Amino acid sequence: MxxxxxxxxxxxxxxxxxxxVIQNNAAVIxxxxGRSIQLARVVDLDITTDRGVALETGVLSDDAQGLLNDPEIDVVIELIGGYEPARTFVLQALNNxxxxxTANKALLALHGEELLRAADDNGxxxxxxxxxxxxxxILASIRENLCANQFSGVYGILNGTCNYILTxxxxxxxxxxxxxxxAQKLGYAESDPTFDIEGIDTAHKLSILVSMCFGTWIDFDQIYTEGITRISALDIEFASQLGYQVKLLAIGKLDNxxxxxxxxxxxxxxxxxxxxVSGVFNAIRLNGDFVGPVLLHGGGAGMEATASAVMGDVMHIARSITSGANTFAPSLGYTPVAITRLPVKAMDDLVGRYYLRFIVEDSxxxxxxxxxxxxxFGISINSMIQPDEMFESDVEGILPIVMMTHEAREKNVRQALEKIxxxxxxxxxxxLIRIEDKLD
Amino acid sequence: MxxxxxxxxxxxxxxxxxxxVIQNNAAVIxxxxGRSIQLARVVDLDITTDRGVALETGVLSDDAQGLLNDPEIDVVIELIGGYEPARTFVLQALNNxxxxxTANKALLALHGEELLRAADDNGxxxxxxxxxxxxxxILASIRENLCANQFSGVYGILNGTCNYILTxxxxxxxxxxxxxxxAQKLGYAESDPTFDIEGIDTAHKLSILVSMCFGTWIDFDQIYTEGITRISALDIEFASQLGYQVKLLAIGKLDNxxxxxxxxxxxxxxxxxxxxVSGVFNAIRLNGDFVGPVLLHGGGAGMEATASAVMGDVMHIARSITSGANTFAPSLGYTPVAITRLPVKAMDDLVGRYYLRFIVEDSxxxxxxxxxxxxxFGISINSMIQPDEMFESDVEGILPIVMMTHEAREKNVRQALEKIxxxxxxxxxxxLIRIEDKLD
Known part of the structure; x- marks a missing residue:
């Protein structure tokens, strides 16, 4: 074949x-x-740097249009990243x-609906x-294996940089x-770490998970996003005393x-x-009405783990082509007509427990x-810590007070904090750190 | 449709x-x-007991042949268990x-090769x-998503009964x-718990994992199987002191x-x-050459979690039929012609570290x-515990000695133990308890 x-x-x-992967694992692939994967064309602006892998003569070029218009090519792998020209190239490939x-979460989070419609329109x-x-x-599991479930929640540690820092x-x-x-010196964080530490990368990934778990489109700006820059070692120490770990968590829930x-x-x-889940590892916890809680844990980034996932998709497509299915399962796991646009709950309406840390005058x-x-504001306190000995400050006469609330409405908590x-x-x-006691 | x-x-x-699942989640399915799953026939010898679910009139019968020969039926779900008549019915269905x-691991472990050949022969x-x-x-992940990897090892906690007991x-x-x-009173163990506590159920499951990870047939009696009946609370306490947990582990490796x-x-x-991994939960750790270690954790048994997996498969088949693929991916993830019969290493040739516990005369x-x-026998000791105070015995004048060895060959360890x-x-x-330090 x-x-x-x-x-x-x-x-x-x-x-x-x-x-x-294609070269080392050609035999097992x-x-x-029952057939091989041939890398027919590789395109990059930089065609001179030695990346330590050998390509056959004529494979590498800077001719993106040549690739996109080559009638021999079955699958295009987009690993440029960013919004443009990635978006234009992906649309061109689909239209051809x-x-x-693709591994491009930013592109999918912002233009996923447009791109998936183009894929569907072109079969x-x-x-x-x-x-x-x-x-x-995780996506294959949601789409294909756990697909008999109605999911209630998805919880992810999805950014290795943040998890490494918090660990x-x-x-x-x-x-x-x-x-x-x-982390920057070790290569675990970018020189501009904004996307990671401000939670934006995690939110890109959450937008994909939410669409797949609940069959809904979600606008990226509907996702409340807060990073880890204000967390201190002190908060982590208090959390630990209270029986908790602090994680940058992506949370998706379907509630009524x-x-x-x-x-x-x-x-x-x-x-x-x-x-x-520690260091640069990622994990996702999913709750399905029949399967219950399932946790998947592994390498969330890096050249090799990411390449494994890209090639899993390429092989899925190869099987589709071989079997005559062309398209086997819809990308989001729902047929395109079934995907709706569910309302997104406002943060003000969130009800949960809160960790509150105040730095106050010692009086x-x-x-x-x-x-x-x-x-x-109707917020009652579940527990309180007012430690003297733990807190070392450069400033005399100030100290922290930490409280864990009972369930309260976010709006009330924010208004109370403003007043305080x-x-x-x-x-x-x-x-303020939100507490998730159940993950269900 | x-x-x-x-x-x-x-x-x-x-x-x-x-x-x-079919009734509650009909909408999301x-x-x-893009189409529904209709349960056209349900067959059991017992058609009178109330199971708390309502079926349409005419669906329930004791007529297995009627089901197997019904030309309208696309998919047969075998949940009888055991070897016969399950084997005969599955073959008949495939031949039709x-x-x-199926959820029948015992059947697959002993007759998998025959059944998969029949499926392949019949398309x-x-x-x-x-x-x-x-x-x-786990199987879908090995077969379809991690399939660009060459696996080096698979490690499973696959029996909830044993893990509950050890926890x-x-x-x-x-x-x-x-x-x-x-555990028997709570319904976590059968009244005859042999298959579980002697490791047989775990070995059934391992035979499937090994075939899928490494593309090989394995005869069930080639799997070395040892249960948990000889583990004492004392061993678990010693293990804990040494920084270990005792688990009934299924281990599959590809080594040279x-x-x-x-x-x-x-x-x-x-x-x-x-x-x-505690209580009745299951987990599998897989190592792929590109993806690295991946851990999947969740409910390993029970009506609802198992039904979720059965229906995932039914929906996969429904997608195959809908897309015109008929068969999408081969059941073991390898094309039938590529599945070989790799040699199985004899236990005598195993090289590893060992925990040895002796009950000796106090002299x-x-x-x-x-x-x-x-x-x-060339076995050197890494550490030793000879505790007096921890050990309460009904018999005076005896005490335990516990040793952890450096790497040693199993054959030598067994011969030494025989002599001791x-x-x-x-x-x-x-x-003797084997130690797995790396899980890679």
Missing amino acids: KPIKAGLLGFGTIGTGVIK EQRL HKHVV VTLMFEAAVAGGIP RMTDNEEDFASVLGD GSIEARVHPTMVRNNYPMAD PGVLAKISTILGD EALPIIKEQCL | KPIKAGLLGFGTIGTGVIK EQRL HKHVV VTLMFEAAVAGGIP RMTDNEEDFASVLGD GSIEARVHPTMVRNNYPMAD PGVLAKISTILGD EALPIIKEQCL
């Missing part, structure tokens, strides 16, 4: 990984598919009736397993800034016909496997002032 | 779960498939060009996600026999062209997520006698 011909756009780190595999498949949690087979802060009581610096979609630092109970009556305002922050006894902006 | 028609053989616990979904698909680790999407023994320092009795396939109590390091020179024999057991100072059969 003649090989499936793939064209690769973007010869960077992941692209190099994909070429390595053919044993599994080529299947497309081809757009796949993106590598866009969420690298090598972990180091937890294990060594280090400060955010110093760990970030180290509306969606919750949010990314923020979250306190997760120590006895959940999710709390043990009598402080606690009374804070708790009076909280009480005025106006008090002269408050010496720093208050910190 | 007209519905896919399924026929269910076996209206027991799992069968009832499958009916519940249709949104995902019907796709088959239909035989699927069995529910046979391994219940609701966890209770660990958490509460209880004895095997008393926990087993409780030959296979390791074994099921036995295993000491796993505390810092591996595998060590944290001088005991340690010298044991270590002399170990030394004669012949010493008059030895008061009980020695216990």
Whole structure:
């Protein structure tokens, strides 16, 4: 049987990984598919740098249009990243009736609806397993194996940079800034880490998970997104005393016909496997009405794990072509006509428990002032820590007060904090961390 | 589009779960498939007991042949269990060009090769996600999403009964026999628990994993199988002191062209997520050359989780039929012609570390006698515990000695133990637990 011909756009780190898989595992790929995958064209602006992999003569060029218009190419692998020209190229490939595999979560989060419609209109498949949690087979599991379930919630640790930083802060009581610096030196964080540490990358991935779990389109700006930059070693230490770990969690829930979609630092109970996910690993916990909770854990990034996911998609498409199916399963796991646009719950309407940390003047009556305002907004306190000895400050006469609330409405909590922050006894902006006790 | 028609053989616990999925989640199933699944026939010997689900008139009967020969039925779901008549019915269904979904690991472990050949000969698909680790999407992940990898190892906690017993023994320092009795009362263990506690059920599942990971047929009796009945609360306590958990582990490895396939109590390091899998949960750790380690964790048994997996397979087949693929991916993930029969390494040739527990006479020179024999067989000791205060015995004058070895060959360890057991100072059969430090 003649090989499936793939064209690769973007010869960077992941692209190099994909070429390595195709070359190193050619035998096992053919044993599994009954045919081989041939990398017919590789396109990049830079065609001179040595990436440590050998390509046949004539394969590498800077001619994207040549690739996109080559009638021999069955599958286009888009690993350029970013919005343009990736979006234009993917649309061109789909309109030329080529299947497309991409790892580009930013592109999907912002233009997914347009791209998936184009794939559907042209009777081809757009796949993106590598866009969420690298090598972990989460999208395929949602789409194809757990698909008899109605999901109630999806919870993800989806950004290795943030999880590495939070793990180091937890294990060594280090400060955010110093760990970030180290992570940059070690290559675990970009020189501009904004997308990672502000939660934007995690939110891109959550938008894909929410669409697949609940069969809905969601606009990227409907996802509440808060990063980890305000978390201190002190908060992590308090959380630990209270039996929790602090994780940057992507949270998607279906609640009575509306969606919750949010990314923020979250306190997760120590006895959940999710709390043990450490370093650059990723994990996703899914709850289905029949399967119950399922956790998938593995390498969320890096050349090799991501290339594994890209090639899993390419092989899926190869099987579709071989079997005559052309398109086997819809990309989001729902038939396009079934995908709706469910309402997204406003953050103000969120009901949950909260960790609140105040930095206050060390003077009598402080606690009374804070708790009076909280009480005025109907927020009751579950537990409180007011440690002297744990807190080392450069400034004399200030100390932290930490509270865990009972269930409260987010709007009330925010209004109360605004009022508390106006008090002269408050010496720093208050910190709020949301608590997820159940993950169901 | 007209519905896919399924026929269910076996209206027991799992069968009832499958009916519940089809009934409760009809809407989401249709949104995902673009067509519905209709349960056209349900067959059981017992057609009178109320299982708490309502079936349309005429659906339930005791007529297996009517179901197997009904030309309207696309997919047969076999949930009878055991070898016969399940084997005959599955073969008949396949020969009648019907796709088959089964949860029957015993049948697959002993007759898988015959059944998969019949499926292939008839151009239909035989699927069995529910046979391994219940609701966890492990087989689909190996077959379809991680399929660009060459796997080096697969490690599973695959039997909820054993893991429940070992977890209770660990958490509460209880004895095997008393926990087993409780597990039986709670419905976590069968009244005849042999298949579970002797590791046979785990070995059935391992045979499927090994075939799928490495593209090989394996005869069931080539799998070394040892249960958990000899593990004592004392061993678990010692393991814990040494930084390990005791788990009944299914282990499959590909090493230089030959296979390791074994099921036995295993000491796993505390810092591996595998060590944290508790109670009736299952987990599988896979190592692929590109993806690295991936862990999947979830409900390994029970009506609902197992029904989720069965229906995932039914929906996969429905997609095959809808897309015109008929068979999409080969059941084991390898094309039938590519499946070989790799040699299986003899246990004698295993090289690893061992935990050895001796119950000895409390007299001088005991340690010298044991270590002399170990030394004669080239086995060196990494650490030793000879606790007085921990050990409460009804018998005066005996005590345990526990040793962890450096790497040694299994054959040498067994020969040394045989010789040690012949010493008059030895008061009980020695216990050996294999240690897996790396899981790679």
